[in-house]
Amino acid sequence: MSASDAERSGGVSDALHDPTTEDSRGGQGYPDPEGARDFPLETYVLSVNGRDLPVDDAWVGESLLYVLRERLGQPGSKNACEQGECGSCSVLMDGALVASCCVLAADAVGSAVVTVEGLAGEGELSDVQRAFVEQGAVQCGFCIPGMIVALTDLLDRSPAASELEMREAISGNLCRCTGYGRIFAAFRHVQEERSHARA
């Protein structure tokens, strides 16, 4: 097993799960139309990270979070609560930070969705992602994709945000491991880096 495999899988055989495939997974729709009267299926296309991805025969009640994770091969957004109370599912929809668990996937048609997987190029890290790595802001990692999407959004919208503004901007992102200290440090680090780059 190569070093990169061990890094990437975190303990699970890669044969079971490759989150970076291009293809939509699909296929979970219920096959029997007779019994499907109250399990209606929809087919539509979503724009995710700049690509148009088909969603075929998906139960109409599926959240954007579910579709991203289970049908579109983008399991980076996480399912810690599925009621909009934790931020782990945060994505950008038409440039606004939203909880994808509270978005009906079939209603996201026509909107541009950006997930954690779309923040940097293949195999690369954005400056926010790199700061999280270097400042020790990652422990279990479950809150991290949502946290990074939220802070990326903040820094793009409000580069000079104060510490208090930053705390309020991520007040919908819970972390249970870190106590937020190193996450705040990552924010400050990126802010300084970017302001030096502008100078």
Place this chain on the structure above:
Amino acid sequence: MPAPSLPATFTRRRRAPGLGESVLRPDAPPKVRGEFAFSSDLYVDGMVWGKTVRSPYPHARILGIDITGALAMPGVHAVVTQEDLWGSRTYGLEHHDQPVFADGMVRFHGEPVAAVAADHPELAARACAAIAVEYEVLEPLVDAEAAITAPPIHPDGNVFRHVRLRYGDPEAIGDVVVEGSYEVGMQDQAFLGPESGLAVPSEDGGVELFVATQWLHVDRDQIAACLNLPREKVRLSLAGTGGAFGGREDLSMQIHACLLALVTRRPVKMVYSREESFFGHVHRHPAKLWYRHHARRDGTLVNVESRMVFDGGAYTSSSTAVISNASCFAAGPYYVPNGRVDGYAVRTNNPPCGAMRGFGAVQTSFAAEAQMDKLAAALGMDPVELRLKNALKTHDQLLTGQVITGTAPVQECISACAELPLPPAADPGADLMTLPGGAGRTALSHNVRRGVGFAVGFKNLAFSEGFDDYSSARVRLELGADGEPVATVHVATAEVGQGFVTLAQQIARAELGVGSVVLHPADTQVGSAGSTSASRQTMMSGGAVQMACAGVREVVLERAALDLHLAPADMVLDDGELTTKDGGRSVSLADALRAGPVEAYREFHHAPTDPLDEDGQGNAHWSLAFAAHRAVVDVDEELGLVRVVQIATAQDIGRALNPLAVTGQIEGGIAQGLGLAVMEEIVVADGRIRNPSFTDYLLPTPLDMPPVLQTWIEQPERGAPYGAKGVGEPPTISSTGAIVAAIRAATGRPLTRIPVRPDDIALAAPATSTPAAS
């Protein structure tokens, strides 16, 4: 205490490269890219979704379960109940009293009754709803005190354990006596990654399980027993784990998923919703504690008496160990020449309780530290001075009669913490968002009073009371494809976020001088690493990795020595080179590996401990860790709202092997202590959980966490790898008490219950029990 049986090289102080540095986590890059596979991210073609049916009643007889409707539903592959188990119908960490599915009797709200497998999670949910269970609802036993003598709600009785501790002269009386009764509410681990995993049936009739857990081997053993499979046919691999904090030490969906996989012959994925998660794992024991402290006029402690009842809920889990810890450490980190403790862990129809970070020491620390403040007030003494005066030291005896032989820098922790700078005085012009009430903007600065509080705590590291605690590691050193040495470390250590994956690499690099260290996935193909709990993995699995590296080093030294016609004792492995001690001649590690890979497998056991005798006496613990906390709070008294302004801490860590990781563990542990102090409680009424969601089970947000000032006391612990102590639990033990002490200072309220609720501060007569259901 007998010296640990370890090779001589183990205790040799090596300032090895990499150890002691803030090496970055190897799994951070995939985690920040969203590519790290957590247990809930697993996917395989053809998989079906499992879901559990749970009892809506805390206590009921099951008269019948009709699954025919569910089985007939489209997309449903299987429905299973206890009738479908081929082996044991119960499991458990200490006693196997917890049914896989309720055994004709439901004993807690949410107890599993059946499980289904279906094509889509929504179909599985509908199938669960279609399962008709006929219950005869029974009156739940919810009063833990009454449970001690009440008719048993289980054949094994209602008392999991009574620890009776008598030390010195338990009748000793002091000049000054203070008494108090305290209460701790039920906290939840609330790890963000939901209970989840993927069970895949194997060709040989066994099953493979990818799961988030704290202890692979104990999970495997329980699954094997319940499915009547030999252990070798139950193969577990650790899937990415989104936190644990004790809540994954007991089984949740493991047996259910494996059973469904074997019945359907399909891979089965189970993912709990957050709501189900609140029902699906054990919680921290709520407790009622009575204390009476005796001291001399000069503040010297004379006797500590305590009686405490921990509500363990429906099944044993790890209650017998929790109450033991609570009892052993009941007095706090102070020398007391006499003691009387009666600790009860009891069975009720409340939600089952078990391990959570701090494991019994949290509850007693809250009460004991409140007592110390009360004592200080009665003596007219400064609370910090009183603690310094009585602080434990090496060679002191604990309440269990055990003499502390390891490091015990309690005075250093207290002094260092007290010396950390206080925050600046409250600024009258500060943004209202920084005052108590936060975004609700309920207070102006003149509505707010500031208070400062102090608390100290301690507990054991690793497992105690005669348990043969060990971890295993296999290290393999060979030439990689590029011709350079690469080490592979195979340990079953559950990485739940604490950073062992980083440390394992640091240790291997330091011990072998090899840059490239690969971690084999944690699974049951190697020996047990023990539990990721009790702050033990740095010491135990770190020790196992170190020993295995030493074993590898022995062999390569032998090869190099043979090469140079020397004795192995004449050579050292230093920074990738096998050199003579005078540095004159050397063989590269790569050359030494040309003959083939070298592999070593070792177990690290910590020094043996003893069980407690009938007086609660015995050398029950291996190593101890201490921490002091100081909290500054702002309180809006009229509304009872609290803002924690700063927490300062000094922690006894032995040696920092990775400063960045230590920093993160301390900040994270303190956040959980803050949660228990002011906002976290599973509200249980008549056995029912009232708030199984993040809407009403409140975790601290980024607007709730204050800056944390931390300083470390590094006195290396002999017998611990590199002298390092585990750091995970001490931050959670006394941070709660410090915060409540600060609120008392600001408000003058006695505040004998945690979490402190606004009612307790704002109303003239504070409530003494959980709010009644409407």
Place this chain on the structure above:
Amino acid sequence: MSVIARPANLQDAFDALDTLPDAQLLAGGTDFMVEVNFGHRRPPAVVAIRRLAELQGYQVRDDEVDIGAAVTWTTIERQLAGELPALAAAARTVGSPQMRNAATIGGNVATASPAGDGLPVLLAADASLVLASRHGERTVPFAEFVTGVKRTVLRPGEIITRVRVPRLTGPQEFLKVGTRNAMVISICCAALLIDRVGRTVRIGLGSVAPTPVRAPAAESYIAAEIDWDALSAPAESVTRFGELVRDAVRPITDHRGSAAYRSRAVQVIATRALERSLAA
């Protein structure tokens, strides 16, 4: 046959409702999706209305702000702080930033939760709602719209299109009590609006009754006590105002708070809201 419609305008929405008569109206989704995720609701069909042209944007007029039902709380928080200070302050406390970016004022009104943060402000401001159906439009005062816990006078086939909030001249405050510093369901909340022109004081209270409520006795009492030129009142009158507000409500005990605490808290925040307004 598709069971989800994404109409671009009201006429298309009414046509969709004809085709899918049991459809769920979906705006931001922050209430509805939680119900679906928990398995409490199963959408047989959905008519998504967040794109409807007639529900977008806001018009600032001299006497009112006319807000589209699909306008989010983030927009209200950031762009209407000058015109509608209490509503913007309430917006800032709705859930989390993620929630505020999706949740709409129309959705909050339609859900009519007793704990809905914006609702006490609408009540205090005497806001009105424009309801449209295939058969025409009607304007309903907000005070008449909510009839009980999550119950409104909205008829099948009706869609809330606009929320009209009067602009008042005078200080406004919104205070919300929760046990955490962010992302809380209120234990109680109060919106205080002072109308210097009309010489009225309005207070809207949330989470202390099945619906948002006013405190008419307290309002008329304090209006008579205020020196309207100086915009001041004696301290005892301010205290009395708080007591009258407390007496006007009979809150319940639930897992979030006791009745006794809610009574105390509503008195405290009403008093403070008034103090801050008069000191401004």
